[in-house]
Amino acid sequence: DAGITQSPRHKVTETGTPVTLRCHQTENHRYMYWYRQDPGHGLRLIHYSYGVKDTDKGEVSDGYSVSRSKTEDFLLTLESATSSQTSVYFCAISATGVEQYFGPGTRLTVT
Template sequence: DAGITQSPRHKVTETGTPVTLRCHQTENHRYMYWYRQDPGHGLRLIHYSYGVKDTDKGEVSDGYSVSRSKTEDFLLTLESATSSQTSVYFCATTTGGDGYTFGSGTRLTVV
């Protein structure tokens, strides 16, 4: 969807390094989310935001932090990447109650 873009699309990083993934939306949506998708686990919520500087933890937040300084940008940071954080990361937005719009995903490999 052209309204939400994730960067980078692919990244390989070493264990112990910090990594930041970016989500950018042009729809002025209030709610933004970070999910990770893993085989056998489906999509799991990492963190979400309900406004600028308003964020909260999801189901699997350990090892991750987020920031939202502008409505359009939601950053996900892995403080010190571990192999268990190898995954596909999806950003999503919603207007609230009518389904998500997802980005195309970031495939992260931690070696």
């Protein structure tokens, strides 16, 4: 299995508070991704990174920001959490930008 961890694995937070999710990899892969998974929508891309400090927006990027200061870490920040951001968040990594390997997911609940 690819070495990907996500933290925290579960989080409950209140509307309006900032939240940061962390993805950490030990594979030295160039590409990293953040997705959210919601019933009826499958997985949707939020942001992705193609190198340190190189990031781009995905399909559902509004309300989210990312940072990648090291190859191994990719952070997803919700500046002011809303109930619509309640979801399961997955990080993925890829060496080539083709095959992706996923982390275990983070369940975020915004009350």
